[in-house]
Amino acid sequence: MSWDNVRGQAAAVKMLQGTLASGRASHAYLFTGPRGVGKTTAALVFAAGLLCPDRAAGDPCGRCEACRAVAAVRHPDVHRVEPDGDVIRIEQVRQVQRQAALRPVMGPYQVFLIEPAEAANEAAQNALLKVLEEPPGSTVFILIAHQTTPLLPTVLSRCVPVRFGRLPRDVAADILRERFGYGEAAELGAALGDGSIWQATRWTPEALKTRRAAALALWDALTAGPAAALEQAQAWHERRDELLEIMEMLELWLRDLLVCVEHPPGAAVDASWLVNVDQREELMRRAQGLRPDALLGALEAILAFRRQVQQNVSLRTAADVLFLDLAAHRAAAQKG
Ligand SMILES: [Zn+2]
Incomplete structure (x- = not known):
């Protein structure tokens, strides 16, 4: 030692x-x-x-x-x-x-x-x-x-x-890789851990990937229009902490998408810029033709949701607004 x-x-x-x-x-x-x-x-x-x-x-x-x-x-x-x-x-x-x-x-x-x-x-x-x-x-x-x-x-x-x-993200990721066997999930764990290994290891690498998959499924289901978005929101009316966690995952995913969107076409994105390092190809594929302003709008909707929850706005209302906003930005992101 x-x-x-x-x-x-x-x-x-x-x-x-x-x-x-x-x-x-x-x-x-x-x-x-x-x-x-x-x-x-x-x-x-x-x-x-x-x-x-x-x-x-x-x-x-x-x-x-x-x-x-x-x-x-x-x-x-x-x-x-x-x-x-x-x-x-x-x-x-x-x-x-x-x-x-x-x-x-x-x-x-x-x-x-x-x-x-x-x-x-x-x-x-x-x-x-x-x-x-x-x-x-x-x-x-x-x-x-x-x-x-x-x-x-x-x-x-x-x-x-x-x-x-708090630990710098790259240091936390190294520790998660070397001492905790996080492999490709190390960056994701470090990002969610906010500079604390204790916080990062709340989720195993497998649990991180499961949650990310859930966040992506949610994002992909938002293409079905506002009525479907409201229906989707209903499923979360009683699941405050879980929804906050899923939104944290979605936020990291959208940030990675933004990195890929802003990247010059044709060249591979530097892995060190991404949190979801293991999904680089998928991110680059999905980023094609997306509008950055709509992605930023979706990120703002998540921030607004978090603020509302902190201010004890009813989860029902906050979730409905969130899903409607996300669906609108999701649709706009694909246009043009
Ligand atoms: Zn000694």
Whole structure:
């Protein structure tokens, strides 16, 4: 395990490497950022760096007993605190207090990983604050938080903040391909994951393809005119989340179509511009003769639908408008 395992987080990695290289770790760190962007991996590499006897500047060696034990989550000086049910309770923090008073078993520090820190209730946070205010000399606390609003300002102010951002799409796609076996569905997963591997892996590659097929079937059925479109809308009147997901898929498909439409005829579209990479031939075939303004109109209809749902417009009304609009743009796209 090394910093190479933490992808797309150059600023955070640089900062933590600098800390390790200086040999002066603070007592508490707060890793913040969306779920599924590498915070836990970074915390483990940082812990390995603190405990590795063969560390070279900011990098743990990755081979010694300490490094291997941290990677396997069995190092006796690394303590993980996770919610009991949904909550981290005061009893768990008291246990941390007792443990922190002891000497490390193997390395120079005891490292406590508290994840997600926002799961600590107020009593637990107040107890944690006491430990952070007077930390024993050889302890390092790493609080990992997906959101910081539930954390007490007094706790926040005791920690060195380390921020993790959403992953760039190409990095997320690489991770999905290399570590999760997404193959050709990696770009689609990365696009839907919005920079979070946790979000991207909500759907398996097979489920992604099934949903895309459903979105395309919906789009293709819209050629039968407004009455048929309204009938189609009815099927979705009770299926809010499902319809939002299908529309997300359709949106990505229409964007890819736009890329193909705008592309000079005769040349193949660069695959790196597409989300539905595996459907390049099909997209280029379908894009022939389509009108970009109508595709943009359809994309706007989807955006408007999403806004209406967020504003709690009745799903019945919003879906009817959506399907009528999409059918109109679908018909216009084919003309001329
Ligand atoms: Zn090592």
